[in-house]
Structure formats: C-alpha cells, structure tokens
Amino acid sequence: MSNRFIGARQTTIAREVELVGTGVHSGAPVSVMLHPAEADAGLRFIVTDNTRVVAEISADVRNVKNLTLCTVIGDENGVTVSTVEHLLAALRGLGVDNCFIEIDSKEVPIMDGSSAAFVEAIDEAGIRELSAPRKFIKVLKPIRVQDGDCWGELAPHSGFHLDVEINFDTPVIGRQRLAFEMTPSVFRNELSRARTFGFMSDVERLWKNGLALGANLNNTVAIGDDRVLNRDGLRCPQEFVRHKMLDAVGDLSLAGLPLLGAFRSVRGGHRLNSHVLQALFADETAWTIVHAPRVREIQPAEIAYGAAAVALAE
Numbered sequence: 001m002s003n004r005f006i007g008a009r010q011t012t013i014a015r016e017v018e019l020v021g022t023g024v025h026s027g028a029p030v031s032v033m034l035h036p037a038e039a040d041a042g043l044r045f046i047v048t049d050n051t052r053v054v055a056e057i058s059a060d061v062r063n064v065k066n067l068t069l070c071t072v073i074g075d076e077n078g079v080t081v082s083t084v085e086h087l088l089a090a091l092r093g094l095g096v097d098n099c100f101i102e103i104d105s106k107e108v109p110i111m112d113g114s115s116a117a118f119v120e121a122i123d124e125a126g127i128r129e130l131s132a133p134r135k136f137i138k139v140l141k142p143i144r145v146q147d148g149d150c151w152g153e154l155a156p157h158s159g160f161h162l163d164v165e166i167n168f169d170t171p172v173i174g175r176q177r178l179a180f181e182m183t184p185s186v187f188r189n190e191l192s193r194a195r196t197f198g199f200m201s202d203v204e205r206l207w208k209n210g211l212a213l214g215a216n217l218n219n220t221v222a223i224g225d226d227r228v229l230n231r232d233g234l235r236c237p238q239e240f241v242r243h244k245m246l247d248a249v250g251d252l253s254l255a256g257l258p259l260l261g262a263f264r265s266v267r268g269g270h271r272l273n274s275h276v277l278q279a280l281f282a283d284e285t286a287w288t289i290v291h292a293p294r295v296r297e298i299q300p301a302e303i304a305y306g307a308a309a310v311a312l313a314e
Helices: 084-095 116-126 185-193 200-208 238-253 270-282 306-309
Strands: 010-015 017-022 029-037 043-049 054-056 065-067 072-074 099-103 129-139 143-147 150-155 160-168 173-183 197-199 221-223 260-268 287-292
Touching: 010 029, 017 116, 029 116, 043 084, 065 099, 084 116, 084 238, 143 270, 150 270, 160 238, 173 185, 173 238, 185 238, 197 200, 197 238, 238 260, 238 270, 260 270
Parallel strands: 043 099, 129 260, 160 260, 197 221
Antiparallel strands: 010 129, 017 029, 029 099, 043 054, 065 072, 129 287, 143 150, 150 260, 160 173
C-alpha cells in the first residue's frame, strides 16, 4: 500500500450516482443524482424541472427557510428543498466536501428513514481527493442557545464531537444520551442506520397539515402508547437518540464547512441545531476559518475531521 496523507485535501465523489424514492411529507416520487464537484463548490442542490435547472441552493444555514419537523432550505425566489438533513449527514459524515445534488422534486427522498441508502450510494460512487486544502470552521469560544428546557452549545475542540441527549415522556423512549468523536467510521457504524421516528397520536394532525403523507412503517419508527409498532422493532440500542445525532450531523453541515468543535444538545432538534449555528456566525469572535496543509499519515479508509486537526494553519 502506498503512503498517503488523508484529511488535508478536499474531497468529492468519484462519479455520479442516482437514487429514487418518495418524499416523507409530500408523498411525491423524487429522483436525486449526486455529481462530482470541484474544490470549494461545497454541497449544493441543483433543482430541476423536466431537466431544466430552476435553482441552485447551497447547503448553508443562511438559506434555511423552515424547521418544522425537517430542515428546509431555499433561495430568494421561493424555490425550496425539504428534508435535506439525512442526505447531508451522509455526505458530511463520510467526509465529502463538495457535491452537486441534482433533484427533480421539492423534497429529498426519505428512503428507509435513515442515511443508510445515501451511504451506500456514496460508497458505490467512491470518494476522490482534490488538490485544494480542506477548510474548517474552527469554534473559538463557547456559544450557547437556550429555549426553555432545551439547549444547545458549540465549544472549542480539536475534532468534531457530538453529545446529544433526548427526553420524551413515554416509556418507549424516555431519557437517552450518547456521545461520539465523529469520524466516517463512527458515522457509518453508529449513526447511519438509525431511522426517523414519530408518534401515532400525531398522525391525524400531521395529515391535516399536509405533512407525513409518505410516512409508513418502511421508513419511520412508529411509536404507540407503550411500544414500537414496527414488526421488527428497533435496529439498535438507543436508536432514537442515534437518529437525533444523525440529524445533528446533517443540520450542522449547513455551516458550509466541516466543524472543529464540540456540539452538545439537550432536548433539541432541527430548530435548536440551526439556531446554534446562527448564534455562532452572529458572533465574529466565536469562529474562524482554518486550512489543513498537512496531516499525520493514517489509513486510507479514514478520512476524518479529527485527523486533520493535528496540523492546522490559520
């Protein structure tokens, strides 16, 4: 095996790959094509209508338009793409910096409710290093957002650390907390297969509001009064908090660059995740952009945020 230095350079996918599915809220069919992108392109949605490009929307917190049950981004002309978090989590979680996401609908397909299908598609395409150095958003001081008994915080850290706690008033979920130093292998093995979940008691209200029209037991963990209704139960211990962590990876990808920081949330969700990022960028003394000119030699399979943290140059 030839010597390589992994993590210092930006990445993209090696070739295009397509996914098809259904929007969990719209119930509409949708096709997504992932395309390789040049350095500094970032993660960008290309919205099409009968192959005609109608909008290009960067995965950026400044483009967030709605945070009700999912993350919705859009442009100044009113074109939006919803439920972006699971796909963005897969891209950022596996260390993909640049990708054009061509989509022919207003909602990313829900697939099985997790990031597993997106991870599989990225694996099928492969990841290619580019010549440009990787850039990071480095958190310089703690930023905290409080909303009643919910709160979220970003603090300085040499890698990307997630610590997420949830607490639901049902014995099916209760209080769950997990923490991980995030790398591609951790995302793949610990978070990527955790599915979205919902309560049967909310279904009628959601339908009346035009939401969850595509939700079913194949893409959502359904919670009854005292049990999980899916025939095969849960995929893994604490699947609920693992999915919340997956969501956080996707929502925090809207920083526009990989984060060097420690994220902690209690009773949070899409809204809190977004508000923490907004609070970070509102304080110009709380963050900076750094480059990774070189990193220590590691195994080629590991393209990790943390690996690049050992040799950063501002």
